[in-house]
Amino acid sequence: MNKIFVMDGRAVSSLAIIRSFGEKDFEVHCGDEFNNNLSSFSRYVNKKITYPSPRDNPEGFVAFILELAKKEKYDMIIPIRDETTLLLSKYKYDFPEHTHLYLADYDIISNFIDKGKTIKLAMENGIPTPKTYFPEDIDINVIKSIVKFPILIRSRISSGSRGIMHVGSPSEFDEAYHKVKNEYGEPIIQEYINKTGYSTACILLDEKQKEIACFSYKRIKEYPITGGPTVVGISSDDSLVKEYSLKLLKNNSWKGCAEIEYILDEKNNPLLLEVNPRFWMPLNLPIKSGVDFPHLMYNLAIGKHVDPISSYKVGLKYRWVVPYEILWLLSTPNKTQGMKDFVNFWDKNTCYGVLSKDDPKALFGILVQSMDFLFNSEKRNLIFKRGW
Secondary structure (H helix, E strand, O other): OOEEEEOOOOOHHHHHHHHHHHOOOOEEEEEEOOOOOHHHHOOOEEEEEEOOOOOOOHHHHHHHHHHHHHHHOOOEEEOOOHHHHHHHHHOHHHOOOOOOOOOOOHHHHHHHHOHHHHHHHHHHOOOOOOOEEOOOOOOHHHHHHHOOOOEEEEOOOOOOOOOEEEEOOHHHHHHHHHHHHHHHOOOEEEEOOOOOEEEEEEEEEOOOOOEEEEEEEEEEEEOOOOOOOEEEEEEEOOHHHHHHHHHHHHOOOOOEEEEEEEEEOOOOOEEEEEEEOOOOHHHHHHHHHOOOHHHHHHHHHOOOOOOOOOOOOOOOEEEOHHHHHHHHHHHOOOHHHHHHHHOOOOOOOEEEOOOOOOOOHHHHHHHHHHHHHHOOHHHHHHHHOOOO
């Protein structure tokens, strides 16, 4: 039996990967730095692993994973979140004798994790972005004097719309700038876009930058409602964001899976916001639409021939009900329509991030994990410290 190790079990994308491989009769091990993560409750998990914190103890984390790979002889190890992905990419050449990884080089992933560097790479490749100012290039007081308010002050390295402050006037600028800088390091300054929506491309390239899969989706709901991760999305076929994304990744020697997010301005033009150089939260949407990114990447990693995916289902809806669609419902001013949408569980053209009649214990897992997060101040911030 083929055996894989899926990391970062707290993430709903990890759950999607575990289910994908479990349904194909893989032996699946699931890990995180704490026990009660949502994915560990899945019926498809054969073994649960607790490893050292990649943030607090990176050397111990890498040593633990390397020893685990030697012991378990996994066919593949799949990291999910930024910290684990970045660390394993840094030390990936220590692993080939023991398991497969399918990751871009450390320097490339580092560039895309940094939103400032990503915006500069997009500009170099002729890909439109919001107007962006870089304090390392222009004095911050000059930036303050020339920007058109409102603006956003955005942290360079963060996820889930954390480290963003909306600034409506010059009088608010200094406090907001120093608040973000003190917590996250030197930020970037961006124009505020009166958005009409978001469009996102999801890409898999092989080691020669050949396109294996290219998928897109529209974000319908997000939490927080001011800007955050996808709560409800729908599969689409946005040729322009795919074109931009393929150009950016290919020109930067990308290998593996990545998600590229765009905000749509008042004229519906896509402007690149960021690249997530890893798997993304609504991963179950492309899988259920016919693009099984994790299994495609696995086949590339073990050296199998993989034919590019040429089509998929457009118009499939994705919902992340617990806890984020509930939190969205509590936040939206349009409670009547929101409740009508929320209770519509009979729409067969819908897939879910967690809910599954074939794997029901994962719902209990996310409730346990949510309670754990609520009673831990640091973890609680992962849920509520988003947006502005």
